[in-house]
Amino acid sequence: MTEKKELVDLDWKNLGFSYMKTDYRFISHWKEGSWDEGKLVTENTVTISEGSTALHYGQSCFEGLKAYRTKDGRIQLFRPDENAKRMEKSCERLMMPAFPVERFVDAVKQVVRANEAWVPPYESGSTLYIRPYLIGVGDNIGVKPAPEYIFSIFVMPVGPYFKGGLAPTNFVVSDYDRAAPHGTGAAKVGGNYAASLLPGKLATDRHFSDCIYLDPATHTKIEEVGSANFYAITHDDVFVTPDSPSILPSITKYSLLHLAEHYLGLKVEERDVYVDKLDEFKEAGACGTAAVISPIGGIQTKDDFHVFYSETEVGPITQKLYETLTAIQFGDKEGPEGWIFDV
Ligand code: PLP
């Protein structure tokens, strides 16, 4: 697809991560065992039964991915099939019918095409954020799976998730947990994010970008950085990222594991990261669709403030990972086979 429509008039270089109503969203309804064809609509509200399980019992999950404008004006997606597969797993965990992977990818393309005028220009520092969600709806009161479901996708142009983008920021370790052992931490379900609101607010009240969650069983190992995964680089250049069943399997994290090993020639390890052993790392960062790669300046624990590379400068390996990942996402560099989908 080439740039056809005039772009809407926005200050593309100064967008935050905020809701913006765009022209079209995709919506499909599930009833009596199957999804309908789905369609693009202009209305940005959804009317559902007061008994919807999404409202009472948290039967809801979502995804987050982005569309990128290339140098020559095309639009491309980064690994949307992986989001579809992760949503399948979230649905399985919450006993909801998944939206089939191929139809998910096709619906994402439809919505992006319909909102082409909202896809930020190349090199504006902004992208089109895509938010698919799937919720239990229909008349119900007992704690049981809903009789009906809605799958929808809406989009909006966004800038950096954490202030400053690639500038390092500081994080604080939380006393709260976002997910229990054997709970729903590995699924992208609404309840995990409701549970994160208070710890997130306590962190930002203290002027940290967000909080760091430790493993819920022992509170000794780093799990997540707010709504992003954690990685760090050891003094002998190993890319390390936590391994735990209660963190969200980040598509960005798995992409970085591949790029660190095969494009940057680093050793990579998924393993425990003890919060009292941060000295073993020279760089650290948060990674995710919204966060992209956000360098971590320092981490505040109960009695220590640990600075990695610098509170103001980006470490060289983090810089290289960022450049490699974003070059692939924006079409400036060839990525591994199957990572990029044209719109
Ligand atoms: N961890 C949490 C809790 C998230 O919400 C996200 C965002 O999706 C991530 C990690 C990063 O995952 P991904 O790279 O797939 O966006």
Ligand code: COI
């Ligand atoms: C994402 O990175 O897509 C997220 O889901 C993070 C947040 C906005 C919930």
